[in-house]
Amino acid sequence: MAVYTQVSAEALARFLAGFDHGELVSAKGIAEGVENSNYLVDTTAGRFILTLYEKRVNAGDLPFFLAMLDHLAARGNAVPRALPDRNGVAIHELEGRPACLIEFLPGVSVSHPTEAQAFAAGAAMGRMHEALADFALVRENSMGIDTWRPLFERCGRDLDGIAPGLYDGVGFALDDVLAGWPGHLPTGTIHADLFPDNVLMRGDTVTGLIDFYFACTDIRAYDLAIMHGAWSFDSTGAQIYPAIGQALIAGYQQAFGLLAEERAGLLYLSKGACVRFLLSRAWDWLNTPAGAMVTRKDPLAYLRRFKAYDIQGTALFG
Ligand SMILES: Nc1ncnc2c1ncn2[C@@H]1O[C@H](COP(=O)(O)OP(=O)(O)O)[C@@H](O)[C@H]1O
Ligand SMILES: N[C@@H](CCOP(=O)(O)O)C(=O)O
Numbered sequence: 001m002a003v004y005t006q007v008s009a010e011a012l013a014r015f016l017a018g019f020d021h022g023e024l025v026s027a028k029g030i031a032e033g034v035e036n037s038n039y040l041v042d043t044t045a046g047r048f049i050l051t052l053y054e055k056r057v058n059a060g061d062l063p064f065f066l067a068m069l070d071h072l073a074a075r076g077n078a079v080p081r082a083l084p085d086r087n088g089v090a091i092h093e094l095e096g097r098p099a100c101l102i103e104f105l106p107g108v109s110v111s112h113p114t115e116a117q118a119f120a121a122g123a124a125m126g127r128m129h130e131a132l133a134d135f136a137l138v139r140e141n142s143m144g145i146d147t148w149r150p151l152f153e154r155c156g157r158d159l160d161g162i163a164p165g166l167y168d169g170v171g172f173a174l175d176d177v178l179a180g181w182p183g184h185l186p187t188g189t190i191h192a193d194l195f196p197d198n199v200l201m202r203g204d205t206v207t208g209l210i211d212f213y214f215a216c217t218d219i220r221a222y223d224l225a226i227m228h229g230a231w232s233f234d235s236t237g238a239q240i241y242p243a244i245g246q247a248l249i250a251g252y253q254q255a256f257g258l259l260a261e262e263r264a265g266l267l268y269l270s271k272g273a274c275v276r277f278l279l280s281r282a283w284d285w286l287n288t289p290a291g292a293m294v295t296r297k298d299p300l301a302y303l304r305r306f307k308a309y310d311i312q313g314t315a316l317f318g
Pocket of ligand 2: 193
């Protein structure tokens, strides 16, 4: 459950009074998510998401994220915009945190995607990249390749407290990824966290892409690689479903296209995504505050994915 900051009913009612979106009826903390505090808010005018931005989200980056969402929505992508109050202000402060009132999108995230759902999700990413081709703002990837070794060193030997030998395992994976990284590939604005829980669906139709708070400027095919690792394994990382990965890539290729050199780079981009999520999960495993209502994610699930990519190689992306 990700609720780091409690919002009192009185503070929320005062917050909503600044908007033209009705009066507070109910608010519930949302169980999913690990980064921010999210509430499902019902008012007399409808349903909304209230997000209070926590640890990894820098308030100075919010204008980038909100501009990206407006840009995508204006081009017909199903993404949630942050709603302005009566004075046209979308970024607020609530309970001491930066906060936004956000459009609620219908749909559910799937836990075990089918090939048809993976194809649709890959295509939704392709349409997103198409729409972002003329998005002018730039944001450096705060979890990009240059941050991995420093984060590894900050975790240090504490990694072995998560699992014996993990320090050496991550060190090997990091060296391998840094040596093979296809840094020459085309860049663009990417989501950088399009896991199944950030794609809302009804049946085989994508109804929403959410959670843009890692979005940044980086290698465009890296977005697809992140998605590949998140979608084509079970949650433990022990079981790989190659057909799901192929469907994702096929959907993306149909909607946006994939250069031969991007396809060739997917193996090392996917291995890099494993290192990135392994490290952030390991850091969170070691540093999550005791009282936080959040379910920590297993870092080892990404070591298993890395090993699968290492063994199976480029055949997975053919
Ligand atoms: N705009 C939205 N419409 C509908 N549900 C949403 C929306 N934003 C978030 N949610 C719900 O809240 C959950 C957590 O949101 P998310 O942005 O993934 O949190 P976090 O940033 O903490 O990872 C999602 O899994 C989804 O169930
Ligand atoms: N997707 C990341 C963590 C970020 O969580 P999200 O709920 O914001 O997608 C992971 O699985 O490690």
